[in-house]
Each structure stands twice: as C-alpha cells, then as structure tokens.
Amino acid sequence: MVVRIRLSRFGCKNKPFYRVMAANSRSPRDGKHLEVLGYYNPLPGQDGGKRMGLNFDRVKYWLSVGAQPSEPVQRILFRAGLLPPPPMVAMGRKGGPRDMRPVDPMTGRILNVEKPATTNQQKDGEDEAADGENSA
Numbered sequence: 001m002v003v004r005i006r007l008s009r010f011g012c013k014n015k016p017f018y019r020v021m022a023a024n025s026r027s028p029r030d031g032k033h034l035e036v037l038g039y040y041n042p043l044p045g046q047d048g049g050k051r052m053g054l055n056f057d058r059v060k061y062w063l064s065v066g067a068q069p070s071e072p073v074q075r076i077l078f079r080a081g082l083l084p085p086p087p088m089v090a091m092g093r094k095g096g097p098r099d100m101r102p103v104d105p106m107t108g109r110i111l112n113v114e115k116p117a118t119t120n121q122q123k124d125g126e127d128e129a130a131d132g133e134n135s136a
Contacts, residue, residue, distance in 0.1 A: 002026075005062055005077075006070040007040065008033065017041050020054060020073060022062045037062070040076055054080055 002025040009030060011017035018040045023033040038054035045051055059082060063069070069077055077083040102111045 003034065003062065003065070003067040004070060005037065005059070005067050005073050007072055015043065020059075020076070022058075022067055025068075035062075052076060052080070054082075056080075056082065 003022055004025045005020065005022050006029070007018040008021050008023075009016055009018055019036055020038040020040060021033040022035045022037055023031070027033070035058065037059050039052065041051040054076075059077065063082070069083070074083060078085050103109065104111055
C-alpha cells in the first residue's frame with residue numbers, strides 16, 4: 001500500500017478549505033484516509049496571510065515511513081520548513097519549448113550544471129591508434 005500525503009477539499013463553492021491527510025494512493029481525493037495531519041486555507045484572512053496548521057510530529061513520522069507528498073503538499077511542507085525546496089524548471093515563452101535547466105527556488109536564477117570535460121587528447125590518441133591499425 002503506497003501512502004500519499006495529500007489535500008482533501010472541504011468548504012463551499014468558491015471558498016475552498018483543505019485538510020492535509022495521509023491516505024492510500026488508490027483512494028479518492030475526498031474518500032477514506034488514514035490520518036488527518038493538518039489543514040490549509042488558501043484564501044487570505046483579514047491580515048492577508050494564508051492560514052495553515054500542521055502536526056509536525058505526525059508529518060515527520062509519515063515521511064520517515066515512506067509516504068510520498070503530492071506536489072501542493074510538498075510546497076506547503078517546504079514553506080513550513082519540513083522539506084527541501086522542490087526542483088523547479090525554468091519556463092520559456094508560453095506554449096514554447098521548456099528550458100530544462102534547474103532553477104534555484106530561493107533566487108529564481110538558473111543553476112550552472114557543470115558538464116564532464118572531454119579531453120581532445122584522448123580522442124586524438126584513439127584516432128591515431130585506429131589509423132595505425134588500418135594502415136598496417
């Protein structure tokens with residue numbers, strides 16, 4: 001049984017409210033769950049902030065036994081400081097090809113990935129050895 005930590009939707013039409021739940025990956029979104037781990041209200045309150053509450057001990061437990069967080073929950077856990085930042089991909093123009101270079105989530109800058117250097121000397125040495133075999 002694969003356990004996922006995901007959001008289950010509550011609230012009214014146009015006023016969503018979510019519970020963070022540990023559930024079997026095959027159960028429906030609002031269906032049977034194993035444990036309620038917290039809540040998330042995406043609508044800003046009077047102070048303008050989004051409200052969320054998590055039971056950190058239980059979230060850490062479920063992550064330690066192999067539960068996989070969904071993408072929205074992964075972002076919530078990153079904001080709460082429980083997970084490292086999710087990998088981000090820079091996007092080019094809308095509808096255009098994607099730029100697959102990794103992006104630093106804190107600064108939004110493209111990370112420099114060093115490619116292994118290929119030496120021309122090895123290739124030249126192999127070519128000379130192959131030429132010597134062909135000429136003999």
